[in-house]
């Protein structure tokens with residue numbers, strides 16, 4: 001296909017800023033598209049926690065103090081420059097700075113001191129979106145595609161169809177929904193006035209008497225994608241799951257493309273991973289055990305060769321199945337395995353996990369916080385990876401786990417259905433253990449089944465190898481996005 005100019009606009013991108021899958025998505029897809037010859041650039045905010053030294057971020061003289069109208073005020077954005085790369089590609093990254101909105105914020109959406117969303121999130125991200133358009137104008141670089149991600153960038157399609165239409169006549173938009181439950185809902189006043197959009201756009205932004213950024217993006221983007229086929233179907237049909245937005249997706253059904261996420265196999269690859277204790281591949285699985293020992297040592301747990309380790313890395317929310325995990329806790333302890341859990345999120349779940357580890361130090365290791373390095377060691381060192389999600393747009397950890405020969409134990413929902421096939425010991429097919437009802441009984445039975453298989457080494461290694469042979473790389477999935485861009489350009 002024709003080589004395109006593509007600008008990714010995102011509130012998160014690995015390694016600069018990450019709370020979840022969106023960060024891995026933007027970086028992974030941007031690099032994969034660049035490797036296919038497209039001209040790809042990316043813009044994200046420079047939050048306070050992003051180190052300029054470590055990320056080699058520098059000033060660009062002509063991108064200093066760009067005027068951005070916010071309601072009837074003018075604020076100034078200074079945009080800095082950096083880059084991301086893997087062995088196959090390099091992508092130019094821009095970072096929007098602003099003293100109040102970003103420079104001294106230690107969270108992305110939520111204040112880590114209070115656990116509450118920042119009160120000016122509407123204003124911060126309106127400013128950020130407008131800085132993207134000002135960036136293009138100043139550079140005189142007009143992309144064919146602006147790829148927006150979630151609510152924080154979802155008004156860009158509206159701007160491009162209204163205020164900026166004449167200046168960007170050839171730019172089309174794609175909006176990816178990573179999690180439809182986060183919609184960017186704010187009071188209509190003063191939010192709408194701050195956008196600077198014409199009165200005619202007010203209806204577009206309004207939903208249930210509030211301003212809803214994601215709804216407006218769904219109605220105006222040239223193409224909308226989401227991160228797995230099953231989740232796509234679920235949010236079209238289930239208005240509760242979609243937080244009331246199904247009707248708008250249905251209106252745009254012809255322009256809606258559910259595509260399974262890929263993984264960046266230059267970062268998530270047991271053969272090359274620099275954060276694990278020992279590299280290995282499908283032919284040297286005995287070396288995986290070194291990682292298990294290293295993980296247990298880190299978690300201060302004793303190593304038993306015959307006792308499987310169950311890993312978990314997660315935002316601690318009910319969506320991720322934390323309520324189920326908590327309910328199942330007494331029975332989890334009855335199983336002959338150990339648990340290593342890394343996560344951060346809702347305070348009651350953090351408290352529960354801390355107590356779970358303190359009360360059972362011989363069986364449970366818990367780290368509360370965000371730790372990319374430990375996430376890699378858990379993925380490599382655990383025997384099984386637990387994902388009891390209530391809902392799951394795509395989920396990346398089950399794909400990372402399979403690549404590392406760590407068997408996913410997952411609940412059948414959203415992207416987990418599309419990526420993990422239940423193991424059949426007779427036919428020797430399947431890549432993990434899948435359970436359906438969202439109940440303690442089903443969860444425990446799934447783990448029991450996994451533990452039983454673990455003790456049958458021949459079947460266990462078949463299961464592991466089935467998972468490792470899956471190709472979930474962006475290199476395969478990127479072509480689907482090229483098709484979406486082609487469709488967006490003619491929409």
Ligand code: ADP
Pocket residue numbers: 019020021022024313314315342343344369370371372375394395396397
């Ligand atoms: P979501 O975006 O809903 O949180 P995904 O499975 O799509 O879920 O992506 C989660 C990503 O965030 C994975 O890369 C996972 O390893 C990472 N992650 C989640 N919590 C943590 C944590 N506490 N420390 C390190 N990485 C984490």
